[in-house]
Amino acid sequence: GQNIDQPTEMTATEGAIVQINCTYQTSGFNGLFWYQQHAGEAPTFLSYNVLDGLEEKGRFSSFLSRSKGYSYLLLKELQMKDSASYLCAPMDSNYQLIWGAGTKLIIKP
Amino acid sequence: GAVVSQHPSWVICKSGTSVKIECRSLDFQATTMFWYRQFPKQSLMLMATSNEGSKATYEQGVEKDKFLINHASLTLSTLTVTSAHPEDSSFYICTGREGGEYNEQFFGPGTRLTVL
Numbered sequence: 001g002q003n004i005d006q007p008t009e010m011t012a013t014e015g016a017i018v019q020i021n022c023t024y025q026t027s028g029f030n031g032l033f034w035y036q037q038h039a040g041e042a043p044t045f046l047s048y049n050v051l052d053g054l055e056e057k058g059r060f061s062s063f064l065s066r067s068k069g070y071s072y073l074l075l076k077e078l079q080m081k082d083s084a085s086y087l088c089a090p091m092d093s094n095y096q097l098i099w100g101a102g103t104k105l106i107i108k109p
Numbered sequence: 110g111a112v113v114s115q116h117p118s119w120v121i122c123k124s125g126t127s128v129k130i131e132c133r134s135l136d137f138q139a140t141t142m143f144w145y146r147q148f149p150k151q152s153l154m155l156m157a158t159s160n161e162g163s164k165a166t167y168e169q170g171v172e173k174d175k176f177l178i179n180h181a182s183l184t185l186s187t188l189t190v191t192s193a194h195p196e197d198s199s200f201y202i203c204t205g206r207e208g209g210e211y212n213e214q215f216f217g218p219g220t221r222l223t224v225l
Contacts, residue, residue, distance in 0.1 A: 030210070030211065045216075096155065097214070099153040100152050101151060102152065
């Protein structure tokens with residue numbers, strides 16, 4: 001079957017760095033997306049990785065290891081507005097996004 | 110990035126009535142649109158995929174006669190929840206994609222449906 005494994009919840013301090021890990025198993029693989037979802041809102045796109053390695057985009061970076069079925073999202077200089085759920089969504093061989101329940105990130109002052 | 114709108118943002122209806130949700134791509138042509146449903150604290154669940162001018166492809170367990178999807182143009186798709194019941198209360202989100210499967214899906218803001 002296909003599944004996504006992320007921590008349910010994480011807590012971090014404003015200004016700090018946090019890494020959200022994701023392991024996945026899919027039927028085929030066509031890249032992996034990270035989305036941010038604030039409560040009551042639709043997800044917004046953060047990053048897309050299809051090759052191994054680190055993609056940096058401002059305060060957010062995303063890493064992929066296809067052989068390990070592993071990705072992480074790194075958030076630096078955390079701000080209160082970063083409190084949200086972070087969704088790891090690999091794309092399978094049918095180009096469908098596979099969704100987990102995401103990681104709820106709580107930022108404390 | 111590209112913009113997708115949904116209307117209405119939220120709707121409350123009585124059990125047994127039908128509700129139509131519109132999804133529009135405002136600045137691109139969405140050759141494919143996806144409809145998702147999300148219950149509180151749960152993951153997004155793909156309900157159906159629609160290509161412009163074709164019948165929608167429904168995921169297993171989604172009743173096509175209950176959730177009617179029409180993708181009549183490259184900028185508009187509609188989801189009609191027929192004879193809605195309280196268990197249909199959920200957050201419905203559409204996404205639009207232009208071109209090939211590798212292209213990004215752009216999310217609409219979602220529609221919160223409450224069935225009394």
